[in-house]
Amino acid sequence: MFYQPEIETMPLAKLRELQSQRLREQVNYLYKNVPFYKRQLDEASVDPASIKGIADIRRLPFSKKTDLRDNYPFGLIAVPQKEISRIHCSSGTTGKPTVVAYTKGDLDIFSECVARSLTAAGCRPGMIMQNAYGYGLFTGGLGLHYGAERLGMAVVPVSGGMTERQIMLMKDFGTDALCCTPSYAMTIVEELHRKGIDKNSLKLKLAILGAEPWTESIRAGVEAGLGVLATNIYGLSEIMGPGVSQEDYEEKGTGSYIWEDHFFPEVVDRHTGEPQPEGRPGVLVFTTLTKKAMPLLRYWTNDICTLHYDKGGKRTHIKMGQILGRADDMLIIRGVNLFHTQVEAVLEEFNKLSTNYQLLVSRDGNMDMVTVNVELESGFFNELGIDTISPEVIKEQPHLSELYYGFVKKIKDNTGLSMHLHLLVPGAIPRSEGGKLNRIIDLRKKD
Ligand code: ADP
DSSP: OOSSHHHHTOOHHHHHHHHHHHHHHHHHHHHHHOHHHHHHHHHTTOOGGGOOSGGGGGGSOOBOHHHHHHTTTTTTOOSOGGGEEEEEEOOOOSSSOOEEEEEHHHHHHHHHHHHHHHHHTTOOTTOEEEEOSOOSSSHHHHHHHHHHHHHTOEEEOOOSOOHHHHHHHHHHHTOOEEEEOHHHHHHHHHHHHHHTOOGGGSOOOEEEEESSOOOHHHHHHHHHHHTOEEEEEEEETTTTEEEEEEEOTTSTTSOEEEOTTTEEEEEEOTTTOOBOOTTOOEEEEEEESSOSSSOOSSEEEEEEEOEEOOTTSSSOSOEEOOOOEEGGGOEEETTEEEOHHHHHHHHTTOTTEEEEEEEEEEEETTEEEEEEEEEEOHHHHHHHTOSOOOHHHHHHOHHHHHHHHHHHHHHHHHHSOOOEEEEEOTTOSOOOSSSOOOOEEEGGGGO
């Protein structure tokens, strides 16, 4: 089922025409209304009139997060203040936040894209949606909220946290769909186990998860633990918020559709900025095609992923693969590039290890060291009949030493890096309280 069938299945040639026309308008609009873009285009000697179609997009300069910071708070806004309907900020924790603004029309498109996304996720009018994304300056809460209302769902605006209450409401209301971060969905799964609540006492059918990178093992954990189909929703405040792309519930694992009529995606080499061929990973770059309050040209998201067209898919729009990580989250360990999702992929192969893990990066002299802190899977831990895990215990327990050495070897084979493994008892790693989870502790930054 589609929310906007003509758009979602538009033949590619027609989609290109639409994108070309919108890009021409967007470039001229920005040149006229935002001094930053006028200057940037002049400096790059790009005459807006020379941008004829989407193929010319490569001639436009990139915009970066620093441009938003340099123009804090309202320097990139293209409309008079009285036309602004809402202001959000990114959830960034250090320094000034990056500010984004929306006109009424922008919010309308935001809701439309989220309604489209929720439909692809399997949501239908009449269903109850529990929105456990944080409300506030973060775009997740309100973004999902209005999109679900637009689709005709009943929204429970519970926001993140208070897991016990979340479960009570889910049970009492017969909630059909849950929206939250994947790590918070796992927190809910664990709380069900802890309280001995049968997932079948809930009516949940769908989980729409995003705002942070996640992998197939988390999907398997959430699907089994909550009895749902879990799909990926992606977005960022600078471009709009959640609903820039969404995975279809019947095409799980094949990537998330990017709503190309509004957001033109490119994947470029992180060093040269050169566009990458389909399927090759690089930095995801977006140009907004219809935004009015704060449009961005070739915005460098810093997210690393691939793009591909899926001829077997229901829709014509391009798909993005799972985010491997952010370019600024990429660890460089003894000269080797490492994303935490690579470690997560290895963890997936060891069912005696849980998906609760953290990477601790430190420096010993000139040597970078990575320690994988990971909890044992709770069933396996209980079978062992131990209370603590120490090097002695690992030596004495054949199952534990097999696991230990098996993991250390596999991680070296897959990433090319030797890492330490620190096995922990279930519950030792901090859980998501509803927001984004930090998987990396890099102690080198304090050097
Ligand atoms: P902040 O940059 O402060 O986190 P946002 O709340 O706008 O601000 O977050 C957007 C970022 O969150 C994206 O650029 C991406 O790194 C991450 N993100 C959002 N959705 C997903 C997803 N489904 N998978 C992986 N990462 C995601």
